[in-house]
Amino acid sequence: MARTPRGARGRWARARRAAGAGCVPQSLKREAAPDREGLGEAGFAAQGPRTRMEQNVKDLKQALAARSHTATLAELQSRGRRSVRVIRADDVAQMIEAAVAQAIAASGLMSPQEVEELENKSREQFQMLLERRQAELNELRNAAEELNQVRSELGRVREQNAASIAEREQLRAERDAIAERLRESELQREQLIENVRRLENELDRAQAETPATVASGVNADLVYRLMGEIAELKAKAAPSAAAPASDAIAGALQQLTSTFTAKLESLGRKMGVSSAVEAEAPSLTALFKHEDGVKLESNMDNLTVKAKTASGIAANLERLKKLKGGS
Amino acid sequence: MSHTNDNDHPSSASAPGGGASASTEIALGKGLDIGTANLAAAVQNAEGGITVTVERNAFLDINADVYSKNMLTKLKVPYVVHNGKLVVVGEAAFELANVFGKDTRRPMSDGLISPNEVDALPIMKMIISKILGEPRVPGEACYFCVPAESIDVDNNVVYHQGLFEGIIGKMGYTARAINEAHAVVFSELADKDFTGIGLSFGGGMANACIAYKSIPCVSFSVARGGDWIDKNVAQVLGCKKSKATYIKERGVDIRDPKNREEEAVAIYYRNLISYVLQNMKARFESGTNMPNFTEPVDIACAGGTSLVGGFIEVFRDEFAKVDFPLPVGRIFRSDDALTAVARGCLVAAAIGE
16 A cells, blocks of 8 residues: 555644544554464553554455455556556554544543443454454355365266166166077077987988998988088077077087087098088199299200100000090 | 090191001190109100100209309209209209219109298299190190099198199190099000009009099099108118119019118018008998999009019019909009000090090
């Protein structure tokens, strides 16, 4: 705060003289102010007027700080303010004190001592109010923080809950699908066991019917037919990868069909019958396409190979042509 | 094997005199025996006979320098420069290896192209090109032999067949594959209407085929041959395999071995023949494609491994010990066992099988 103008200070002095020296609280006089903390009313009253003045100024500053906000020069300028009026806290405190003293003195209701007592009590009240206000502000701040934390916790819990609900629904759907597949696998298993029994009976019948001169005891046509049927059964019995619950059943079926197939194929191989499908032989001509034009250095062009004559094949060719019915 | 009318099959030309009659036709087409130990190419010549060119399927690498090249050319030793090395090919490689006490490198092993010999293919191509020559007409048929699937080892003939189809096709021929033992039936069993059993005892394998009127019924192979004998003889005698081969080929009679080396050769020969016969018996007994032979069938043996003295006599001895499931008539060896397979391939090429 800036200093008060000279005229104002003169008016203050005159007011004081008019009110009487005894009515003017000593607090108007400036003295070094010790810390008010823990002094109490009597202690505060025992302080000299300068000290009390400084304490008043300090209280005033605290009160002003609690009810004011800081603004930068740039902000003030942005609002169109080019100049501000400035006053010192000391001067404000003095003005307040003088006004109060003047009012009390003018009323004549209270003696200077009573005035001073009232003043001290007021200050105490003021300090208490200030401290209470500060405590309330702190409590409010803490409550706001707690509220924010609770809100974020609530949001998180809500998200978790939504995810759990979705997961539960998904698991329900999977459970239903697995149950359905298990029912289908059971039906298939019964059907396959029935088919295997039927094929085994047919095989036994075929073995019994086939003449003894055939070493393997199984008719080739029957072997082909049985192997074809087994291949179909194997294709049907292939276990689904997405049905973990039916793995044991699928494994048992697989083992059963594998054993039967191995038996038939072993019989077939002995007879020269194979279930393997002939594929087209690969052409390896492309292996040599990068060697066009590559000629190795050698002397073989200069050498003649040793050749010998052998008996002709004319008779062989004639015989072969006759066999094939050609001319 | 189906009979196809090849539209590109070259036309025949008449030959003046020679052969069976004055109007003997000279059919185009060539036969190629791709053997583990030897490569042989057969072509019908203008006189109605056959010209067969044989070259050993082996090579040996030596240090490359100008002096060596000149010397080899002067000595008429065929060589190829490959990967910066001088590679002597064919029979000369076998002779040089014996002189230097080394083993030759073999492009084929156990009847099939060797996966371990990365240098093998270009060398084999050179040798085949040399013995086969250029096709007389573009797309001339060339039938080459392939072994049957072995019953005693897990091998894959498909790659071997595809590879050589490619090599021979690149040379301008129309390449076709024929089973090795089936080729023996074509060359040796004409007087029996191509009915009987053909056996080819090669370097890497022994192949068997039973045919009825030129149609092969059952074919198989076993992965034992001349190389198996060499390996075991070398082990017993503590010498190089090429030395064992030399002992075997210099003139041994396995009925009457004269020394320890010849005894070793005789033992393993007998074992090989017995092994082949036992497996033939088992295979023929189990096959349902076996035709019903009312007459005894002949067994024709061929292949370089059967050239050893006393082979057919030992074969008959071992055959007598086996209760064979078929009636057998004559057991004989081809008059030209080394070229029988190539000649059989030529017959197939000429007729367009």
